[in-house]
Amino acid sequence: MIRLLLVDDQELVRAGLRHVLTPDDGFEIVAEARDGAEALEQLGRNTIDVVLMDIRMRGMDGVEATRCVGELPDAPPVLILTTFDDDDVLVSVLEAGAAGFALKETSADDLIRAVEVVARGGAWLDPVVTPRVLDVYRAQASAQRAAAVALDQLTARENDVLRLMASGASNGEIAEALFVSVATVKTHVGSIFSKLGARDRAAAIVHAHRHGLVDG
Amino acid sequence: MIRLLLVDDQELVRAGLRHVLTPDDGFEIVAEARDGAEALEQLGRNTIDVVLMDIRMRGMDGVEATRCVGELPDAPPVLILTTFDDDDVLVSVLEAGAAGFALKETSADDLIRAVEVVARGGAWLDPVVTPRVLDVYRAQASAQRAAAVALDQLTARENDVLRLMASGASNGEIAEALFVSVATVKTHVGSIFSKLGARDRAAAIVHAHRHGLVDG
DNA sequence: CGAGACCTCCACCCTGGGGTGGAGGTCTCG
DNA sequence: CGAGACCTCCACCCCAGGGTGGAGGTCTCG
Numbered sequence: 154m155i156r157l158l159l160v161d162d163q164e165l166v167r168a169g170l171r172h173v174l175t176p177d178d179g180f181e182i183v184a185e186a187r188d189g190a191e192a193l194e195q196l197g198r199n200t201i202d203v204v205l206m207d208i209r210m211r212g213m214d215g216v217e218a219t220r221c222v223g224e225l226p227d228a229p230p231v232l233i234l235t236t237f238d239d240d241d242v243l244v245s246v247l248e249a250g251a252a253g254f255a256l257k258e259t260s261a262d263d264l265i266r267a268v269e270v271v272a273r274g275g276a277w278l279d280p281v282v283t284p285r286v287l288d289v290y291r292a293q294a295s296a297q298r299a300a301a302v303a304l305d306q307l308t309a310r311e312n313d314v315l316r317l318m319a320s321g322a323s324n325g326e327i328a329e330a331l332f333v334s335v336a337t338v339k340t341h342v343g344s345i346f347s348k349l350g351a352r353d354r355a356a357a358i359v360h361a362h363r364h365g366l367v368d369g
Numbered sequence: 370m371i372r373l374l375l376v377d378d379q380e381l382v383r384a385g386l387r388h389v390l391t392p393d394d395g396f397e398i399v400a401e402a403r404d405g406a407e408a409l410e411q412l413g414r415n416t417i418d419v420v421l422m423d424i425r426m427r428g429m430d431g432v433e434a435t436r437c438v439g440e441l442p443d444a445p446p447v448l449i450l451t452t453f454d455d456d457d458v459l460v461s462v463l464e465a466g467a468a469g470f471a472l473k474e475t476s477a478d479d480l481i482r483a484v485e486v487v488a489r490g491g492a493w494l495d496p497v498v499t500p501r502v503l504d505v506y507r508a509q510a511s512a513q514r515a516a517a518v519a520l521d522q523l524t525a526r527e528n529d530v531l532r533l534m535a536s537g538a539s540n541g542e543i544a545e546a547l548f549v550s551v552a553t554v555k556t557h558v559g560s561i562f563s564k565l566g567a568r569d570r571a572a573a574i575v576h577a578h579r580h581g582l583v584d585g
Numbered sequence: 586c587g588a589g590a591c592c593t594c595c596a597c598c599c600t601g602g603g604g605t606g607g608a609g610g611t612c613t614c615g
Numbered sequence: 616c617g618a619g620a621c622c623t624c625c626a627c628c629c630c631a632g633g634g635t636g637g638a639g640g641t642c643t644c645g
Contacts, residue, residue, distance in 0.1 A: 244510040247503060247506060247507055247510065248507055248510055248511055262482075263482070266478075266479070266482070270496040273496075275496035275497060275499065275500065276496060276499035276500040276503050277496055277499065278494065278499055278503075280486040280489075280491035280492060280493055281491060283491065283492035283493065283494055284491065284492040286502060286503070286506050287463060287492050287494075287502070289505070289506050289509050289510070290463060290502050290505050290506060291463055291464055292509075293505050293508075293509055294460040294463065294464055294505070295464055308620085308621065308622085309621090309622095310621075310622060310623095311621095318571070319575070320575060321567075321568075321569075321571045321572040321574075321575040322571075323569070323571070323601075323602090324601075324602070324603095325601085333622085333623065333624085334623075334624060334625090335601095335624095336623080336624050336625060336626090337622070337623050337624060339602080339603075339604095339624095340622085340623075340624080341622085342602085342603080343603070343604075343605095346603080351537075352537075353537075353539070353602080353603075353631090354570075354571055354602070354603085355534070355537045355538075355539070355570055355571065355574055356537040358537075358571055358574045358575060358578075359535070359536060359537040359574060359578070362574075362575070362578040524590085524591065524592085525591090525592095526591075526592060526593095527591095539631075539632085540631075540632070540633095541631085549592085549593070549594085550593075550594060550595090551594095551631095552593080552594050552595060552596095553592070553593050553594060555632080555633070555634095556592085556593080556594080557592085558632085558633080559633070559634075559635095562633080569601090569632080569633075570632070570633085
């Protein structure tokens with residue numbers, strides 16, 4: 154039995170959810186709230202497995218509420234349920250710690266599945282927004298991949314130097330960190346420049362960051 | 370009716386899929402293949418709406434095959450169906466252009482849903498791997514957000530300068546690009562350093578990249 | 586109007602970064 | 616073993632970059 158808290162300021166929406174998420178399917182709607190503040194109150198009073206959260210509400214909105222829920226000890230996962238799929242909203246809400254993002258136009262079956270997934274500790278994205286998330290992921294991933302290519306054109310030591318350089322270290326600091334003289338660092342730095350086709354330190358740092366050689 | 374191509378070197382798996390993706394649910398299995406090469410051959414011969422692709426196969430593997438499919442004119446979406454959820458595989462396959470990623474341990478219902486979503490042009494991620502994709506997304510998104518914060522602590526002109534500097538331009542180049550003297554650029558650069566708490570150009574570039582001020 | 590923020594530019598100085606041309610040591614591999 | 620790649624270090628030179636301390640112009644806002 155998955156214990157739910159519904160958070161939506163429209164009675165009609167909550168009524169709809171009550172008809173979709175029935176005990177027959179393994180759901181128990183423990184409490185309801187009409188805005189973020191009420192939601193937090195209800196969370197204090199009840200044991201909840203999943204929070205179903207609307208975004209647009211008067212008072213504390215869904216984004217803020219999600220963030221607050223996440224700060225609770227033993228916080229239940231939050232499944233966002235909204236009408237709109239702006240990128241801004243998606244970003245804010247995922248950053249706020251939401252475990253899932255569903256659109257209100259979703260079918261009942263999909264919603265049930267989404268709640269189950271989130272209850273199990275998984276993450277759920279509406280197929281409509283998944284492509285946009287994947288775009289970001291792909292871009293990030295391909296940068297990481299390019300790093301490997303760039304890396305093996307440099308020697309081991311040059312890589313050490315480049316990493317430090319790319320994090321903003323001066324030649325002196327690099328020398329200290331690697332227990333070698335500044336002269337040695339300069340040599341490495343020089344060959345890094347020629348191998349990467351970089352004119353100066355700045356270009357090399359840009360190169361390193363663009364190719365995901367560092368965390369940034 | 371969604372027309373399918375099954376690509377898997379194990380007869381047993383294909384048999385299982387034939388029993389799950391039945392005409393009753395709106396699926397027609399038009400063709401089957403046992404590796405990437407056969408898959409491409411079948412794609413040339415038939416009209417396919419969705420390709421169901423295994424990863425581990427002798428000959429051309431699923432990743433390579435997915436890439437090849439993507440290069441075809443009028444390429445159908447590829448739904449990856451695999452036993453393993455290594456991060457490496459996930460990244461490679463999404464980069465290769467897969468529209469979806471499903472695990473073989475998925476329930477029949479979920480698989481049906483996945484195929485439907487992909488056929489409709491959406492993207493589908495198994496809930497098991499979604500959290501990992503979201504982690505990357507979140508990290509990226511919060512970097513973008515931080516950029517806005519960093520940006521408005523600098524003046525308009527300082528931002529212009531920082532952008533150019535962060536792309537590796539020298540003071541002279543920045544001066545040319547902005548139609549001002551090098552002296553002016555130096556002034557801006559100086560105040561950028563103090564505002565960002567950067568010691569030198571290198572640190573400022575690192576800062577800019579870490580906060581997503583530039584595309585890299 | 587006066588204060589303050591911003592953009593523009595100047596002169597001076599000094600250090601660190603970068604280019605050139607080496608040298609000696611280790612290690613691997615044909 | 617000899618060739619070649621790599622790491623280490625040196626001396627010398629030059630200059631772009633960065634710090635300091637200004638100055639004059641525009642624009643906004645109380």
